[in-house]
Amino acid sequence: MKPNYTRPLDLRSGRIDLNHGAGGRATAQLVAELFGRAFDNPWLAQGNDGAVLPAPAAGERLVMSTDGHVVSPLFFPGGDIGSLAVHGTVNDLAVMGARPLYLSASFILEEGFPLAELKRIVDSMAAASRAAGVAVVCGDTKVVEQGKGDGVFIATTGIGALPPGRTPGGACARPGDVVLVSGSMGDHGMAIMAVREAIAFESEIRSDSAALNGLVEALFGAVPGSDVHVLRDPTRGGLATTLNEITRQSGTGMMIEEAAIPVHPQVAAACELLGLDPFYLANEGKLVVICAPARADQALAALRAHPLGANAARIGQVIEDQHGFVQLRTALGGMRMLDWLSGEPLPRIC
Amino acid sequence: MKYVDEFRDGELARGLSAAIRREADPARDYAFMEFCGGHTHAISRYGVIDLLPHNVRMIHGPGCPVCVLPVGRIDMAIRLAMTRAVTICSYGDCLRVPASDGLSLLKARARLDKSRADIRMIYSAADALALAQREPQREVVFLAIGFETTTPPTALVLKQAQALGLNNFSVLCNHVLTPAAIVAILEHPEGTGVKLDGFVGPAHVSTVIGSRPYDFVAAQYRKPVVIAGFEPLDVMQSILMLVRQVNEGRSEIENEFTRAVTRDGNLKAQAVVTEVFELRDHYEWRGLGSLPKSALKIRSEFARWDAEAKFGLDYTAVADHKSCDCGTILRGEKRPAECKLFGTVCTPETPLGSCMVSSEGACAAHYNYGRFRDVTTAG
Numbered sequence: 130m131k132p133n134y135t136r137p138l139d140l141r142s143g144r145i146d147l148n149h150g151a152g153g154r155a156t157a158q159l160v161a162e163l164f165g166r167a168f169d170n171p172w173l174a175q176g177n178d179g180a181v182l183p184a185p186a187a188g189e190r191l192v193m194s195t196d197g198h199v200v201s202p203l204f205f206p207g208g209d210i211g212s213l214a215v216h217g218t219v220n221d222l223a224v225m226g227a228r229p230l231y232l233s234a235s236f237i238l239e240e241g242f243p244l245a246e247l248k249r250i251v252d253s254m255a256a257a258s259r260a261a262g263v264a265v266v267c268g269d270t271k272v273v274e275q276g277k278g279d280g281v282f283i284a285t286t287g288i289g290a291l292p293p294g295r296t297p298g299g300a301c302a303r304p305g306d307v308v309l310v311s312g313s314m315g316d317h318g319m320a321i322m323a324v325r326e327a328i329a330f331e332s333e334i335r336s337d338s339a340a341l342n343g344l345v346e347a348l349f350g351a352v353p354g355s356d357v358h359v360l361r362d363p364t365r366g367g368l369a370t371t372l373n374e375i376t377r378q379s380g381t382g383m384m385i386e387e388a389a390i391p392v393h394p395q396v397a398a399a400c401e402l403l404g405l406d407p408f409y410l411a412n413e414g415k416l417v418v419i420c421a422p423a424r425a426d427q428a429l430a431a432l433r434a435h436p437l438g439a440n441a442a443r444i445g446q447v448i449e450d451q452h453g454f455v456q457l458r459t460a461l462g463g464m465r466m467l468d469w470l471s472g473e474p475l476p477r478i479c
Numbered sequence: 480m481k482y483v484d485e486f487r488d489g490e491l492a493r494g495l496s497a498a499i500r501r502e503a504d505p506a507r508d509y510a511f512m513e514f515c516g517g518h519t520h521a522i523s524r525y526g527v528i529d530l531l532p533h534n535v536r537m538i539h540g541p542g543c544p545v546c547v548l549p550v551g552r553i554d555m556a557i558r559l560a561m562t563r564a565v566t567i568c569s570y571g572d573c574l575r576v577p578a579s580d581g582l583s584l585l586k587a588r589a590r591l592d593k594s595r596a597d598i599r600m601i602y603s604a605a606d607a608l609a610l611a612q613r614e615p616q617r618e619v620v621f622l623a624i625g626f627e628t629t630t631p632p633t634a635l636v637l638k639q640a641q642a643l644g645l646n647n648f649s650v651l652c653n654h655v656l657t658p659a660a661i662v663a664i665l666e667h668p669e670g671t672g673v674k675l676d677g678f679v680g681p682a683h684v685s686t687v688i689g690s691r692p693y694d695f696v697a698a699q700y701r702k703p704v705v706i707a708g709f710e711p712l713d714v715m716q717s718i719l720m721l722v723r724q725v726n727e728g729r730s731e732i733e734n735e736f737t738r739a740v741t742r743d744g745n746l747k748a749q750a751v752v753t754e755v756f757e758l759r760d761h762y763e764w765r766g767l768g769s770l771p772k773s774a775l776k777i778r779s780e781f782a783r784w785d786a787e788a789k790f791g792l793d794y795t796a797v798a799d800h801k802s803c804d805c806g807t808i809l810r811g812e813k814r815p816a817e818c819k820l821f822g823t824v825c826t827p828e829t830p831l832g833s834c835m836v837s838s839e840g841a842c843a844a845h846y847n848y849g850r851f852r853d854v855t856t857a858g
């Protein structure tokens with residue numbers, strides 16, 4: 130018997146061609162055999178132009194966030210563009226205090242991209258979304274001519290539900306508040322840099338790419354919502370840039386202790402070698418928490434009790450400063466600014 | 480491990496800090512110049528000045544490769560890319576140095592027809608050579624800058640280009656010499672310039688040239704030099720050694736960085752450099768003016784790989800922006816915040832002068848790490 134008179138996608142050696150983005154049979158087949166199978170959920174299975182979602186619970190509000198992902202290399206130790214596209218948007222929702230529920234995924238594929246690699250990416254995305262407890266409920270695929278894309282670009286949009294009583298926001302930091310981080314800084318940025326620059330280290334530096342919604346729930350389970358003043362995931366620009374965004378939004382300053390900030394020894398060594406600063410390197414699975422001083426111990430204990438926060442640390446406090454300076458007491462005992470990232474973090478020349 | 484080390488660093492730093500405070504004579508002031516941008520960066524990044532008494536002042540020197548590159552030299556590279564079908568390769572910071580007409584190499588890149596010419600960032604001289612080998616149809620020009628540390632790698636790629644008979648590779652040489660710059664700092668006209676009690680001597684540069692080339696500073700100018708590594712503790716140790724020399728009325732060349740610097744330096748590297756380069760009669764530095772025998776040019780045996788010869792390039796001096804204080808900053812006569820443009824017109828995102836470009840530049844270091852000191856902060 131020949132059930133449907135279609136030849137299945139050649140997921141081993143096939144490649145994306147312009148037909149896959151034309152909206153015809155080839156597009157439908159790609160969606161059904163690759164995306165549909167991997168993400169498998171009732172909304173997607175309906176095959177409609179959009180997903181009809183249930184209303185949030187009474188008292189909850191909706192939070193929406195979007196993120197475009199362009200990473201080179203597409204695969205790196207600790208993740209790939211697929212898992213990153215899920216974590217990025219899930220984390221944007223989580224740091225708003227929301228429980229992430231649904232994602233959309235829009236793929237821009239470059240003509241000639243191997244289907245086997247696309248499958249790896251999509252499978253990884255599906256696994257990441259399942260682990261985070263969010264469903265990919267709608268999507269889109271476009272194909273651009275060879276040379277006009279970088280293999281794969283993925284844009285994800287997420288919707289989450291914000292329970293009442295949670296109001297974290299960058300403007301809410303107050304002098305006296307305590308600054309916590311959930312773990313070591315710079316792992317993702319250095320993992321990518323190591324692959325790009327083909328630097329070999331004794332043991333591999335892995336990206337920390339992870340969904341933070343579980344960690345955020347653990348925090349809100351231990352600390353009253355109104356005492357968690359700011360939540361952030363220090364992605365591009367790293368810890369330094371995130372802290373500066375917060376002082377600018379809240380009209381405060383900060384005093385941070387360098388020696389208290391966790392940095393993986395491998396990352397520190399690599400930074401030393403390349404002349405980079407781990408506080409400017411991206412993280413994809415770390416949380417910055419700013420909370421009322423009376424709750425700092427509880428918050429730290431809650432973070433540390435979660436597998437993603439085992440190395441959480443208290444790194445400093447919010448101070449009054451109309452200039453918004455983030456000051457750092459160096460391990461040596463002097464002071465300096467921990468300023469905004471300026472330009473790209475580049476390895477030094479000599 | 481790292482944390483233990485850093486904790487120890489903090490302990491040692493406190494010890495050194497206490498020793499400097501103890502030994503510095505409260506009845507006088509000490510002004511030392513750290514020649515290298517690497518030291519400037521370390522001092523700013525680790526907040527070393529907080530560990531020094533008020534009467535010990537550190538003055539930033541001109542030892543920052545991109546800072547001393549004059550506008551005319553960048554213009555020359557931009558002109559080359561714009562008018563000839565070449566790909567200019569250089570280090571990241573070099574691409575951002577402001578040139579004439581509001582351009583930099585980076586901004587010029589956006590205007591190029593990429594099918595003919597290009598401007599690329601590289602991490603080493605070898606990257607530029609590799610590009611030329613990989614793409615024989617591409618005419619590659621390596622814009623070489625830097626003090627004695629980066630000179631041997633440039634010499635090596637020139638030798639390799641010669642050995643390979645590469646026709647599509649050349650070097651636009653802007654290598655400069657540390658001792659000449661020190662002379663320029665010391666030889667200022669009467670009544671101008673900065674009063675100095677000694678130098679923190681270069682780290683990486685000295686690994687190549689050794690400590691001997693600084694002898695004249697002590698012999699002729701009676702100023703102590705202490706060669707120091709780039710770690711903040713190295714810098715503090717060298718400051719303590721300088722304070723002692725001053726107190727004891729000595730002016731000697733001392734070496735704090737004995738783990739890497741010898742009296743004679745790296746003779747092999749020096750030999751390669753001498754084989755490939757010779758002294759230029761004059762070279763114009765930003766801030767220091769035209770200095771005799773202060774830079775290197777490619778020997779005529781290697782003329783085929785010398786971009787200046789290959790493309791018939793001439794240097795035209797171009798004045799700095801009229802409000803720019805880079806010159807006085809590079810000579811240590813002013814502090815960054817004293818420049819009218821600092822932090823207003825000139826910022827790391829929109830540098831107007833070269834000292835704001837590299838993280839080793841005095842203005843960039845002060846902007847990124849120290850500008851909070853210029854305003855009083857509460858808390």
Ligand code: SF4
Binds near residue numbers: 806818821822842
């Ligand atoms: S602030 Fe800018 S223009 Fe002024 S001295 Fe520094 S680099 Fe030059």
